[in-house]
């Protein structure tokens with residue numbers, strides 16, 4: 223299985239988009255075809271600073287990003303490019319959780335490689351779609367807000383599970399349906415169909431976040447809901463915004479108590 227972790231490492235440490243995708247898919251296929259999985263106890267994990275990203279798109283502060291109004295051709299192009307950028311970051315995020323945290327059951331690594339492979343699929347769908355706008359990934363400036371969460375949670379699996387799948391990816395479940403309504407209203411079924419695929423797959427990604435947060439909490443005798451909100455408080459200062467897509471969040475394993483507490487935090491924010 224050394225090969226599998228070598229492939230994940232290569233996918234993380236390369237700044238080439240093509241190599242990231244090639245090595246991710248190779249690692250995923252290897253994880254599917256291997257029934258007996260032994261994680262080498264001696265494997266060395268490189269620090270998160272070593273993970274590389276392509277030179278383009280250049281990263282700028284969110285306020286300097288181009289507008290993404292769906293009504294214009296340029297706005298649509300920026301919108302699709304922004305989602306492609308999220309998906310590329312999501313590939314690295316899913317790879318990183320499989321790579322960085324040692325000593326977990328075989329299924330943990332398989333699940334996150336499955337997610338990484340899904341993110342490659344999403345990224346490629348969006349890149350193909352971008353060609354219709356005479357645009358390629360890298361052409362439009364972007365921001366690096368997503369990856370910063372991986373850096374902050376480098377040494378803490380409970381925080382990583384709380385903040386990447388159960389906060390960042392879960393936010394996609396909340397905001398995508400409204401984007402779909404806009405796209406259908408503009409009769410842009412090509413973009414909408416891609417977002418529909420992404421939305422359905424993302425439920426599983428968030429669900430894996432719940433599944434593995436549950437696993438670690440049970441193993442270490444910790445209460446899941448408490449650790450989740452402790453991390454929201456610690457890393458986000460409780461700054462979480464709704465509205466929340468409750469049906470999809472329920473499918474992804476959010477409990478009623480969690481949904482109520484999220485709404486309480488949102489109200490606290492909006493009343494400030």
Ligand SMILES: [Fe+2]
Nearest residue numbers: 309312341344
């Ligand atoms: Fe995705």
Ligand SMILES: [Fe+2]
Nearest residue numbers: 312391424427
């Ligand atoms: Fe995802």
